[in-house]
Amino acid sequence: MPTLITALLVAAFSFRLVSADLSSGLNGAEVNAVFPGDSNYADASRAYNLRFTLEPAAVAYPTTPEEVSSIIQVGVDNNLKVVARSGGHSYAANGLGGQNGSLVIDMSNMKAITIDSSANTAVIETGNRLGDVALALNAAGRALPHGTCPYVGIGGHSAFGGYGFTSRLWGLALDPIFAINAVLANGTIVRATEDLYPDIFWALKGAAPSFAITTSVEVNTFAAPSYAIVMEYSWSSVDYEMAGQYLYSFQNFSLSGPPSALAGELVLSRGSEEGQVTFALTAAWYGDGDEDSANSAIQPFLDVMPTPTSSQILGDGSYIDSVSVLGGTTLDTSEAPDITDTFYAKSIMTPESEPMTLEACTSFMQYLATEGFTSNTAWFTQIELYGGPNSKIREIPNNATAFSRRDTLFTFQLYASSSNSLPPYPAEGFTFLDGMVSSVTSNMPETWNYGAYTNYLDNELENWQTLYFNDNYPRLKSIKDQVDPADTFWFPTSIEE
Ligand SMILES: Cc1cc2nc3c(=O)[nH]c(=O)nc-3n(C[C@H](O)[C@H](O)[C@H](O)COP(=O)(O)OP(=O)(O)OC[C@H]3O[C@@H](n4cnc5c(N)ncnc54)[C@H](O)[C@@H]3O)c2cc1C
Ligand SMILES: *[C@@H]1O[C@H](CO)[C@@H](O)[C@H](O)[C@H]1NC(C)=O
Ligand SMILES: *[C@@H]1O[C@H](CO)[C@@H](O)[C@H](O)[C@H]1NC(C)=O
Ligand SMILES: *[C@@H]1O[C@H](CO)[C@@H](O)[C@H](O)[C@H]1NC(C)=O
Ligand SMILES: *[C@@H]1O[C@H](CO)[C@@H](O)[C@H](O)[C@H]1NC(C)=O
Numbered sequence: 001m002p003t004l005i006t007a008l009l010v011a012a013f014s015f016r017l018v019s020a021d022l023s024s025g026l027n028g029a030e031v032n033a034v035f036p037g038d039s040n041y042a043d044a045s046r047a048y049n050l051r052f053t054l055e056p057a058a059v060a061y062p063t064t065p066e067e068v069s070s071i072i073q074v075g076v077d078n079n080l081k082v083v084a085r086s087g088g089h090s091y092a093a094n095g096l097g098g099q100n101g102s103l104v105i106d107m108s109n110m111k112a113i114t115i116d117s118s119a120n121t122a123v124i125e126t127g128n129r130l131g132d133v134a135l136a137l138n139a140a141g142r143a144l145p146h147g148t149c150p151y152v153g154i155g156g157h158s159a160f161g162g163y164g165f166t167s168r169l170w171g172l173a174l175d176p177i178f179a180i181n182a183v184l185a186n187g188t189i190v191r192a193t194e195d196l197y198p199d200i201f202w203a204l205k206g207a208a209p210s211f212a213i214t215t216s217v218e219v220n221t222f223a224a225p226s227y228a229i230v231m232e233y234s235w236s237s238v239d240y241e242m243a244g245q246y247l248y249s250f251q252n253f254s255l256s257g258p259p260s261a262l263a264g265e266l267v268l269s270r271g272s273e274e275g276q277v278t279f280a281l282t283a284a285w286y287g288d289g290d291e292d293s294a295n296s297a298i299q300p301f302l303d304v305m306p307t308p309t310s311s312q313i314l315g316d317g318s319y320i321d322s323v324s325v326l327g328g329t330t331l332d333t334s335e336a337p338d339i340t341d342t343f344y345a346k347s348i349m350t351p352e353s354e355p356m357t358l359e360a361c362t363s364f365m366q367y368l369a370t371e372g373f374t375s376n377t378a379w380f381t382q383i384e385l386y387g388g389p390n391s392k393i394r395e396i397p398n399n400a401t402a403f404s405r406r407d408t409l410f411t412f413q414l415y416a417s418s419s420n421s422l423p424p425y426p427a428e429g430f431t432f433l434d435g436m437v438s439s440v441t442s443n444m445p446e447t448w449n450y451g452a453y454t455n456y457l458d459n460e461l462e463n464w465q466t467l468y469f470n471d472n473y474p475r476l477k478s479i480k481d482q483v484d485p486a487d488t489f490w491f492p493t494s495i496e497e
Helices: 002-016 022-028 065-077 130-139 154-160 198-210 240-255 291-303 319-327 358-374 428-441 464-483
Strands: 032-034 058-061 082-085 103-106 113-116 121-125 177-183 189-192 213-220 228-239 262-270 276-286 310-314 343-351 378-385 408-417
Touching: 022 032, 022 058, 022 065, 065 082, 065 103, 065 177, 065 189, 065 213, 082 213, 113 130, 130 154, 130 319, 154 198, 154 213, 177 198, 189 198, 198 464, 228 240, 228 291, 228 319, 240 262, 240 276, 240 291, 240 358, 240 378, 240 408, 262 291, 262 358, 276 291, 276 319, 276 358, 343 428, 358 428, 408 428
Parallel strands: 058 103, 082 103
Antiparallel strands: 032 058, 113 121, 121 213, 177 189, 177 213, 228 276, 228 310, 262 276, 262 378, 343 408, 378 408
């Protein structure tokens, strides 16, 4: 309690220092911060994607919501744009502001996870990474839907959606959230729910970074499945025309409504000869039963395919081992430092009501088999299964939360790194990925209502307002106008006034 009162007094005090400079403002708020020129500034301001070198005005490390409020007020007093960083994995370094000179609120000192085992809920502070969340919940027999990379932060991930292998079963990472504790641009600390600040709650579920700094999310947890395994199949040296057919068959299988306990993702990569691709499927099964239940769920697709070049079943049958296998690295993120990459990525979300034509599937594979064969980048593409009639993602209407692309069948992630994962990123790498997108879209009707995924953020994307937010954009703009009229929470692709 004394700390709280001190923080509030300090906040009230610093609010009056209108002309105070940034460092004395943050010092006055008694918040840890790193400034340009400090010996740890380079580390504190390093982006996950080394394509970006950014110089924030400061990186501040709050420990309480009250300190977050003080920092925002110091930022406003100094006319700075303010952003939060959770896991720092934004594809365009938006956790550092996406520009030079922003004030960064790094959440890494706020890592509490409080589990209520009788209500089956949890309060998760936004300094946590996905691996740590999975481990803590699993220790209580519980779980949440979320992406595979253990180092991604729950703050950014759940702000923009959050797709993982249990999403057809449980929804996106943002779906189990029933309350969001956040600090607004005017420094007010709120708990937003469907009843309290309902407009803000709606906007935070899909577009949070434009509206508030989230300090914790309150979620309904799920019982960890009693059985889970991961299945990998690979077909090597596939001629592009065959690969187009395989994708079309996977779409057909997906539309037939496989059980929600089944997850699937195609992975396309460079072929061994020009004109070919490597076609792989990673599937997973979460539910009662055993290997036979898992196999029979994927069998209708395997029935229309040739025998795979290789296949394997991964995991010991426990839920947490399936998370670990998919994560590909330790789930305990305190064990090893985070890595970096130098890359550009794009995405396509295909509407379930307008499936791809065989021509679009084949054109995509032809592009990968020719341009992809000669590309000077290290690239991969993933086609994630979101939809199908049994998917939980689509049970919620597109306008129920800010996340507007729930009627998606597939989300394509198109990802190319520099060949050694270090700068510079080759200029051809941008046009290479643009061409990948148009190899699909140019073979679909002009009116095709496809989208793009906010968590695979593309800083070069034109028409992002529609591709990301579609029909929800006007309402987002009007809430932005009310809640953040000075545009304090600005970054490239933040909601406009
Ligand atoms: C290796 C890797 C694997 C991935 N795998 C998946 C996957 O399987 N599924 C999937 O859906 N996505 C995946 N992603 C994408 C990932 O979900 C996004 O990059 C996500 O936004 C990263 O969140 P973060 O907190 O780590 O990043 P940050 O850079 O910290 O934040 C991202 C954005 O959210 C904002 N933000 C962060 N914290 C807060 C907060 N507390 N309050 C308000 N705004 C905040 C930031 O300002 C920034 O705009 C992956 C990314 C990488 C790099
Ligand atoms: C930020 O500043 C650095 C160092 O001066 C510079 O290299 C970089 O291009 C700047 N970035 C932007 C987006 O202006
Ligand atoms: C499409 O799916 C049906 C079953 O739903 C199957 O009988 C048919 O062979 C599939 N066609 C292709 C091209 O995969
Ligand atoms: C969503 O759209 C439906 C149908 O158009 C409408 O009835 C409903 O009120 C909308 N909900 C919200 C939250 O805007
Ligand atoms: C801060 O903004 C919120 C949302 O617009 C509003 O409800 C609240 O009254 C504001 N608080 C102050 C102190 O202005």
